[in-house]
Amino acid sequence: MLYHSRMRLLLVEDEVEIQGFLKRSLSEAGYQVDTAGDGRSAERLATENQYDVLIVDLGLPDQDGITLILRLRQLGVTVPVLILSARRSVDDRVRGLEQGGDDYLTKPFALAELLARLRNLLKRNSSAGSEATRLRVLDLELDLLRREATRGEEILSLTPQEFVLLEYLCRNAGRVVTRSMILDQVWGMRIQPDTNVVDVHIYRLRGKVDIDGHRPLIRTLRGVGYVLRDR
Amino acid sequence: MFSETDKPKMRSAAWRVSLWGTLAFAFGTMIVFVFLHQFVSSDIQRRSDAWLSGEVEVLGDVAERTPKDALYGRVVKEVAELASKEVPDKQKTPDALNNSVFFLQTEPSGSLALWVGEGDGSVYVDAIKAKNVSPDIPSDLHVKGRPIPFRVVSDRLDNGGAIYLGLSERDELRVLRNLRFRFVLLWLLIVSFGAAIVFYTTRRMLGHVRKITEAASLIGESDLSSRVPTTRRRDEVAQLAFTLNRMLDRIESSVHQLHTITDSLAHDLRSPLTAVRAKLEMSLTGSVGSEESDSIVSAIEEIDRLTEFLNKSLDVAEAKADALRLERVEIDLDETLRVMIDLYEPSMAEKGLRIKLCSAERTGISADAALVHRMIANLFDNELKHLPASSTVTISLRSQDAMALLIIEDDGPGFGPEICSHIFESRVKGRGSNGRGLGMAFVEAVVRAHNGNIEATNRPEGGARITIALPQSTSQQESLELHEVALDK
Numbered sequence: 001m002l003y004h005s006r007m008r009l010l011l012v013e014d015e016v017e018i019q020g021f022l023k024r025s026l027s028e029a030g031y032q033v034d035t036a037g038d039g040r041s042a043e044r045l046a047t048e049n050q051y052d053v054l055i056v057d058l059g060l061p062d063q064d065g066i067t068l069i070l071r072l073r074q075l076g077v078t079v080p081v082l083i084l085s086a087r088r089s090v091d092d093r094v095r096g097l098e099q100g101g102d103d104y105l106t107k108p109f110a111l112a113e114l115l116a117r118l119r120n121l122l123k124r125n126s127s128a129g130s131e132a133t134r135l136r137v138l139d140l141e142l143d144l145l146r147r148e149a150t151r152g153e154e155i156l157s158l159t160p161q162e163f164v165l166l167e168y169l170c171r172n173a174g175r176v177v178t179r180s181m182i183l184d185q186v187w188g189m190r191i192q193p194d195t196n197v198v199d200v201h202i203y204r205l206r207g208k209v210d211i212d213g214h215r216p217l218i219r220t221l222r223g224v225g226y227v228l229r230d231r
Numbered sequence: 232m233f234s235e236t237d238k239p240k241m242r243s244a245a246w247r248v249s250l251w252g253t254l255a256f257a258f259g260t261m262i263v264f265v266f267l268h269q270f271v272s273s274d275i276q277r278r279s280d281a282w283l284s285g286e287v288e289v290l291g292d293v294a295e296r297t298p299k300d301a302l303y304g305r306v307v308k309e310v311a312e313l314a315s316k317e318v319p320d321k322q323k324t325p326d327a328l329n330n331s332v333f334f335l336q337t338e339p340s341g342s343l344a345l346w347v348g349e350g351d352g353s354v355y356v357d358a359i360k361a362k363n364v365s366p367d368i369p370s371d372l373h374v375k376g377r378p379i380p381f382r383v384v385s386d387r388l389d390n391g392g393a394i395y396l397g398l399s400e401r402d403e404l405r406v407l408r409n410l411r412f413r414f415v416l417l418w419l420l421i422v423s424f425g426a427a428i429v430f431y432t433t434r435r436m437l438g439h440v441r442k443i444t445e446a447a448s449l450i451g452e453s454d455l456s457s458r459v460p461t462t463r464r465r466d467e468v469a470q471l472a473f474t475l476n477r478m479l480d481r482i483e484s485s486v487h488q489l490h491t492i493t494d495s496l497a498h499d500l501r502s503p504l505t506a507v508r509a510k511l512e513m514s515l516t517g518s519v520g521s522e523e524s525d526s527i528v529s530a531i532e533e534i535d536r537l538t539e540f541l542n543k544s545l546d547v548a549e550a551k552a553d554a555l556r557l558e559r560v561e562i563d564l565d566e567t568l569r570v571m572i573d574l575y576e577p578s579m580a581e582k583g584l585r586i587k588l589c590s591a592e593r594t595g596i597s598a599d600a601a602l603v604h605r606m607i608a609n610l611f612d613n614e615l616k617h618l619p620a621s622s623t624v625t626i627s628l629r630s631q632d633a634m635a636l637l638i639i640e641d642d643g644p645g646f647g648p649e650i651c652s653h654i655f656e657s658r659v660k661g662r663g664s665n666g667r668g669l670g671m672a673f674v675e676a677v678v679r680a681h682n683g684n685i686e687a688t689n690r691p692e693g694g695a696r697i698t699i700a701l702p703q704s705t706s707q708q709e710s711l712e713l714h715e716v717a718l719d720k
Contacts, residue, residue, distance in 0.1 A: 108509075
């Protein structure tokens with residue numbers, strides 16, 4: 001995880017408790033974290049320092065989070081923003097920002113998801129383009145052009161959907177992906193089924209990928225999600 | 232939407248108002264005219280009667296005084312002819328037969344003594360005999376061979392005979408005919424002119440009402456910010472627009488209030504949930520695999536369920552108040568269903584359920600994608616949770632009357648009798664269901680928010696059937712029409 005070892009981010013969140021544990025877990029994940037509890041200090045910090053990403057909660061005591069973001073954009077601060085919202089529906093303005101390369105997350109969220117979205121934002125920002133045509137995780141190899149997966153010498157017979165799911169896991173190898181992330185990224189739906197639909201897909205995929213004689217790659221982290229082992 | 236009511240003007244209120252108004256006006260003027268006509272005709276008759284009575288007196292006098300010799304006939308004849316020239320407003324006609332005046336004198340025996348007039352006098356005598364004309368009272372006389380009746384006045388002579396003076400009613404009838412003709416002409420003109428004016432004024436006025444209706448119907452589910460058009464005049468229509476706008480203000484403010492309440496409720500519940508979930512997650516990273524972690528995991532899962540329940544409750548509450556916020560985009564239901572079935576098929580297979588899709592073509596709707604996805608997920612979750620093994624779920628999608636018809640059927644036990652009638656109410660759930668009973672209420676809320684219909688029934692051959700109709704998007708309808716045109720060619 002080289003690319004965020006020296007990453008610096010500004011966390012704008014007014015609720016002390018959430019700010020506290022977010023700072024802790026972000027620091028643990030290797031980020032350098034500054035915090036602000038209101039819009040004014042956030043504006044000062046963001047203009048004085050060079051951040052790689054901002055995490056902004058929409059409900060700030062002195063102003064609306066969107067107003068803060070728009071103000072910062074006016075002041076020439078162009079870093080990507082991850083919006084945290086406790087509102088019910090994401091309003092139009094957030095959608096507009098999202099198109100501009102930012103992202104949003106509704107509370108409550110899984111920490112794994114927060115970290116994954118942060119990584120996505122940073123990746124989008126740093127290296128656009130240069131798409132690989134092959135993915136390799138240990139002895140698992142995916143040919144993205146021929147849509148073919150191999151484990152060592154063996155060709156895995158996957159359905160197109162299973163291939164997309166495995167590709168997503170491979171791209172995030174070594175990191176936790178949650179069920180809602182899988183639903184969002186693989187099926188393109190932000191739904192929260194109260195049945196085990198994603199688990200069954202993973203279970204089937206595992207049956208095809210983790211074949212006898214090879215090291216099991218797909219690990220379940222209960223209550224959190226899944227991770228594809230890369231070590 | 233309103234182009235249909237535009238076409239048949241016959242059904243519009245403006246048409247009805249002007250039709251009835253015109254009828255009443257035409258009928259009223261007609262009655263007035265009948266009275267007028269009556270008055271004029273009786274007045275004309277009174278005048279001609281007065282003239283007749285005067286003349287017959289003079290003639291009677293002359294007849295009495297003139298000696299009954301050879302000259303008698305000529306004298307009386309000349310006097311009578313002179314009198315006939317005095318007829319008021321006499322019209323000259325080429326038709327000699329219908330000269331306007333006649334004079335005749337009868338013997339005491341009743342036979343013709345003297346005749347001044349056109350044609351043969353004996354037919355007049357016959358008519359007088361048949362009619363039995365009484366002296367001094369003017370009366371109508373119909374003579375054989377003369378189309379127009381005469382007004383006749385008689386006077387008795389001392390010798391027992393009588394004289395008769397007759398005046399054709401031709402001129403009187405002509406005056407009345409002229410009167411009628413002119414009236415009908417003017418009447419038609421006024422009535423049609425009045426009808427046109429009434430029609431155009433009411434149509435103009437009701438046009439404002441129609442504009443208000445159109446605008447009001449567009450102000451709907453999600454958009455409450457527009458207002459109906461107002462005019463500067465201070466009439467009833469302007470009052471209507473004003474009242475409607477005031478009502479919309481109130482509705483908008485209460486919907487806004489509802490949004491504020493649900494938003495702050497969501498916010499106040501979500502922040503602590505976020506904190507709790509994050510804490511649990513962090514404590515989990517240290518202790519994977521231990522027994523302690525199992526309870527932490529189930530706590531996290533419980534929080535996720537609680538969050539989804541919170542979302543659904545608030546959505547259902549907003550939908551019940553017609554205040555669900557929609558982000559409409561073009562969705563192809565066919566494609567959405569295929570993706571959804573792809574997602575659910577393994578879980579269903581795992582439970583021994585089969586799922587079939589009968590859908591042939593693109594079915595576009597304009598809807599909130601996230602809500603529609605969650606709606607279908609809810610329906611599929613329901614089937615997954617409640618169907619016994621080896622059942623089959625059949626999903627069919629087709630277009631019907633500009634609606635996308637989505638039917639979900641199964642051959643399971645169907646809805647229990649205790650929930651069948653109020654399945655879409657919140658917190659109604661079947662026996663043995665472990666959900667919180669919001670699923671179907673949420674589904675109905677989403678359908679309603681999109682102006683659709685939902686129906687849940689038990690199939691006669693066993694199993695449940697849920698029928699959802701959602702309005703198709705206009706572009707879809709247009710493309711279908713184009714398709715049909717192409718087929719016609």
